[in-house]
Amino acid sequence: MALSQIIFLVIAAATLVAALLVVISRNLVHSALWLIATLFGVAIFYGFLSAGFFAVAQVVIYIGAIAILFIFSVMLTRRLMQDNSPQINRGWPLALLLAILFFGGVLGMYNTWPEFAAMAPEMAAEANPLEQLGLALVSPNAYVLPFELASILLVAAMIGAIYLAWEKK
Amino acid sequence: MSFLTDPINAIADWLESLLLSLGLTSQAVTILMTLLGAIVVGSFGLMLVIFLIWVERKVYARIQDRLGPNRVGPWGILQTFPDMIKIFTKEYITPIGADKVPYNLAPILSVSAVLLAWAVIPFASTVVGSDINVGVLYIVAVGAIGTLGIILAGWSSNNKYALLGAFRTVAQMVSYEVPMVLALLIPVLLARSMGVNSIVQSQQVWYILLAPIAAFFFFITSIAETGRAPFDLLEAESEIIAGYQTEYSGLKFGMFFVGEFLHAFTISALTVTLFLGGWRGPWSEQVPLLGTAYFFIKTFIVYFIVLWVRISLPRLRIDQMLNFNWKFLTPIALVMLMATAVLEKILSTWLPTLRLTDSGVILIRTITHLGLNVLVAAGVIYLLRSYTIRREKVGQPRPLAVAPEPPASVLE
16 A cells, blocks of 8 residues: 555544544534534645645634634634533434435445546646636636626625624614 | 755655656655655754744843753754643643534644745746746745634633633634735735736835835735734733633644744744745845745844834734724724726826837836835824824813921911
8 A cells, every 4th residue: 555545544644533523522512623623634635636725724714714713603602602402303314314315315426427436637747736726717618607607796794794793883 | 957956846856756766656746746845844843943943032131131941952943842832732632512523623624724835936946836926925825724722722712711811813814814915915916916926026116215105015914814912812811811711721722833933933934925025035036045045034133123112012902903993993994005006007007108228117116116005104193193083181280299388387
């Protein structure tokens, strides 16, 4: 087994354990911290796929903004953190079944895809993925419409937030 | 490549060939050399702090008309070592109800986040830790981890004042990240690359001339990110004791301080790298060692300005801090980004048609960008003037005590 495979397996295991701990931690801030660990793991996978931009953007957006906002809002609700109620309810066998079915279904779907088992092709040395990504985001033949739609959605969300927070006089 | 002009790469090459001759595989040698490089950069940063603490105390003392440390070693230069020994021997106090793991993790995070930024700073044309093509974004990402460390410290201490400090941190760091990223995009736009070393290489003219407003904004926002005066609301002693570091003692408290000192130096290094030409200077391409010298000279000059700002300006109030960010820095940074992008597009289509020499192209580019910046600055000043609050005279000042009229016998 090559070294990169060992590293991949170790990080994958760590990410999965962290993801599990997000759900089963009793303390909400600990959950948020495990979430950060999980997101870091995902960022490392992006790095493995030589998608440096996504790796860094993952850290900037998910850890730098979203996870910090999570922690911030949890910090404002101190009493919620000592929650002693049971962590599972009666529906857990059904949920487990659904989760396994869904995962199996996704796996089965991927298995029918011929390139699922293929190794990622080596990237050309002079290829600049960052530049290609940037061009694809503004090219009418590629992703300009989803990109603009996402911007409109974000602007709408921002206007909504400002409206809600507006001091009525 | 000889030892005299580029010692670091010469040593690295020698070590690499030595390890290969010892029979290690090339993969193992690469891993070992990467690890070694990380250790060297990290320890260099931490060693530098010992010197920086002395520099900072001396400069402060000079500005405040004091002597500063002057007992240990010549000019007190060794003062930091007794301080270190003292802080090593202090007791660690963990408050009751503190969350142990985040409490101990926070100081480590806040130092390592700063050290991580050193991985992409080019010290010379050939000496750069990792020349990744998303270097600028990486710097922003690393800054986010530092914020996380401070939040953890504030929350896990189980102390109201620490928590208040953490709240202020979120307000400050997250909002100052917005104009910082916008200001960082302008050198990226000018260099057409996100790699830090290629930004330095493309600065035939320092970007402070092409984008003075962006340079100024980056400098201000990065001072805010360090959390030092005038932006030290997170640890405002007069209001919230010591903010997020209230409950820390001994070396853990020291770690926060090391992180802060190193952060101040790191932002100077980043300002130099992105706006002041980094290692660029006469013959720096041929002799990388000279480039390192230029880099550190420039960085120390900027570092002196950082200290000067810290010692001279009073602390901002939280509303002033936020208003300044959202109503001044962010809109202007947005305008600058759009204006620079449009100008750059016009120039890149129009200049090649003129068939100018290389230096002519650079000259026109510099002048137009500088003109744009001056124009925006003038517009901002005009707008700010028209929005100033006009002071109205409510009434004539009335003296509180009036001397009694002298008696008539005196007046006659």
